[in-house]
Amino acid sequence: MEFPEWLKYSKEHEWVNVEGSVATVGITEYAQQELGDVVYVELPEAGEKIVKDDPFGAVESVKAVSDIYAPISGTVLEVNDALPESPETINEDPYGDGWMIRVEMSDANDLKDLMTAEEYAEYVEKEKEAEEEEEDEEEEEGEEEE
């Protein structure tokens, strides 16, 4: 799985690309894989304020809705208008054409809470391991039961 080095990452699986005071935000490769086929995206409009750790939009697979949480606070400058028409772009190119919003950050300190690519890769590994451990435990238990 790919986590580009130049991006920063949140625990809610968003990525942030920082250029000066402007941050571009999307969801990670791991997030899109976990979601499955994205069929609908709901995003804020330019000019709206977003608040760190609050939902700023939603992505939907055929099966379910997931909130997208703001990794930083600020004002939305631009929204990826191509996504509502072709939400599958988020699956196909999560770090490129699948970007969601560009934000004028209101507090550069917000970035301190984000992870580097290396840290995020570890974080994802731990999440996956936790899942697999549970699965393994279950399997062992299952065998005992039989």
Added chain:
Amino acid sequence: MEAATRSLTAKLKKTPLCAAHRRLGAKMVEFAGWEMPVQYRGVIHEHLAVRSRAGLFDVSHMGEVEIRGSEALDLCQWLTANDVSRIKQGQAQYNLLLNEEGGIVDDIVVYRLGEDRFLLCVNAANTEKDFQWIREKAAGKASVEDRSLHYVQLALQGPVAEKILQPLTVVPLQQVEPFHFALGNVAGNSCLVARTGYTGEDGFELYCDPADGERLWSRLLEAGADAGLEPSGLGARDTLRLERALPLYGHELNDGTTPLEAGLEWVVKFSKGVFLGRESLLRQKERGIKRKLVGLEMTEPGIPRSHYPILKQGVAIGEVTSGTKSPTLGRAIAMGYVQTGEAAVGNTVAVEIRGRQAAARIVPLPFYRRGRTTNSV
């Protein structure tokens, strides 16, 4: 983004195919107390495979209750809405278990195994409830057994299902009509082969011994590979049944919903004689129903989901029970209950989606019926 998969707790039941699903790369989720594959390659991919070719589902979580004895038919007639006496050995029937108030205890398929033997396929979430309910009502007059752990159930669904299955069995599949079944070998495994399903496509449901389950699963996947058979998960099963407007217990149906409200009056055979819930349903029929299950199609962006309010001029008139973006039609669709006066096809309503109102239209059900592109019925 929230962690998309709910982590699996340790107490989940597993079908004998669990390891096989993992080897195929399935994403496993909890469903009705079972650990089940929700998807392999992707819900849309699997959905479209079933519509155009075929999909293979492990549906071993479904429960099976067997009723036996000289009073078995009488018990079935008393407990269900449909007329079980109309099916002969080798036939199956969609049916409803009703309570005294006419509410739906479960929606089931009854297989007549013999004169005095009936196998009821029940919903996974209801297996225990149904079993207790039936046993209590049987009051010792018929033998009632929970056989759920004695069956692996696989659903082979799609237009090429028969072509895939026929080379593996001597059962003449062309003679097995919809809602009929035969007993026979499939790839060397003893099976009940039923022409039933929950996808809106032609297909079969195979019941076999759990010990043979994994072998049957593998042989079917091998046999279907060239025809484009795809292992398919509960995600696609849900979108397929929703397009065909097949109700899902816990969504469209529950103990407080009657078949008249749910558009299932065709199942209720008032003329067959007494049955549980009959008087209540007759009263409701006379007075008229207050709410009705309808189909909705969004005319503004947004995907309706279970429990979203349905509004008319800002006033709540009902609630969505199931919704998705239809992979076949490419449009956002839903089923839901609305007040009878607002239920007419063509009525424009709104669905409240995360605090915003999005317009929708009431449309006829089902959203999808097979063969409609070729004009056959």
